[in-house]
């Protein structure tokens with residue numbers, strides 16, 4: 001983990017938030033490479049969930065919502081973690097994070113005594129309005145989900161969706177986590193990508209769709225290169241489930257600190273729509289266009305963290321092999337798809353041709369240019385940030401219009417025609 005965190009800082013993937021002011025607990029900033037990786041994850045997710053399907057549409061809701069939303073969703077009452085405080089140093093920890101409680105015990109000579117666990121609400125408060133003392137207390141959304149449910153009626157009325165259908169959203173969520181940690185794994189500000197999939201309220205249908213989404217996501221993450229043996233399903237036990245869930249299964253990743261939640265699939269039943277119907281007084285029922293039957297649909301939710309996905313893609317991709325370090329990122333996710341260099345930077349003919357190739361490829365792909373150091377160092381530098389292909393222009397290129405194309409994972413090089421390069425890369429990426 002330390003190596004990955006150091007690489008992230010050194011190469012511009014992730015920096016501590018507000019670092020020049022000493023940071024701010026649980027916040028992180030993405031540098032140029034992290035920003036590309038994050039956009040690629042979100043774009044691929046959106047493509048597979050919305051663009052390539054006919055049954056899912058997207059929305060983009062506000063971060064700040066009417067506070068009644070959070071009363072209706074149950075978050076004001078039930079979005080809580082158990083908090084205990086050390087009576088010696090007043091450090092606050094989550095009562096259910098036993099390993100941290102035990103670790104803390106080692107930091108004092110005497111055995112620490114803890115306060116009784118109390119419920120700590122994770123919603124982050126903010127204040128809206130211009131009149132001092134008359135500002136409205138609001139919450140930054142604790143899950144992006146509610147932005148979908150409150151728009152259920154509008155989406156049904158303004159589009160041609162028919163049950164079963166889904167609404168997807170990607171956006172920021174905020175939580176006053178008691179113990180943010182493990183790099184970006186548990187942050188106070190993070191991004192989620194979710195599908196709320198609305199179905200007929202029937203037990204068999206619920207089971208079928210739940211299983212469908214479990215498989216869909218397992219295939220999605222392994223399809224983008226996460227090691228199969230590092231992923232597993234974990235069903236939530238009774239008493240562990242969130243207040244809205246009838247059933248819940250996490251996909252977990254075996255991280256350096258143990259099996260950890262990657263994403264969750266939740267059977268939310270009609271919890272959200274029925275509560276919003278009750279609290280808003282608006283009709284949230286769906287009317288079947290053929291039978292005219294009216295009902296509150298059930299929701300099978302898929303909820304993944306963008307930051308957590310990015311972190312696990314980095315951890316899983318980090319490879320050390322015979323002294324070589326490379327990030328085995330799927331080409332679709334890699335920040336740069338190709339790096340182009342002249343074999344020698346001080347030969348104008350080589351540099352001129354390499355620049356022309358670079359500028360031509362740049363119209364189709366994110367491309368890196370590197371004219372520093374020797375070729376070995378440039379390969380090592382691109383390997384470390386996960387660039388899947390390197391194109392080198394050498395003296396032979398000036399004679400026969402070919403370049404070398406190097407593969408990050410195998411380090412094998414092939415000679416290819418410059419005018420066929422784009423086609424080859426399109427097929428490989």
Ligand code: GAP
Pocket residue numbers: 142143144145175177184185186187188189190191192194261262263264301303304305306307308309
């Ligand atoms: N709408 C359901 C929901 O929010 P959740 O299990 O609380 O469910 C879903 O969160 C996903 O959001 C998690 O699996 C994780 O990937 C991500 N996530 C949750 N809390 C997070 C945090 N503090 N920091 C980073 N990611 C987080």
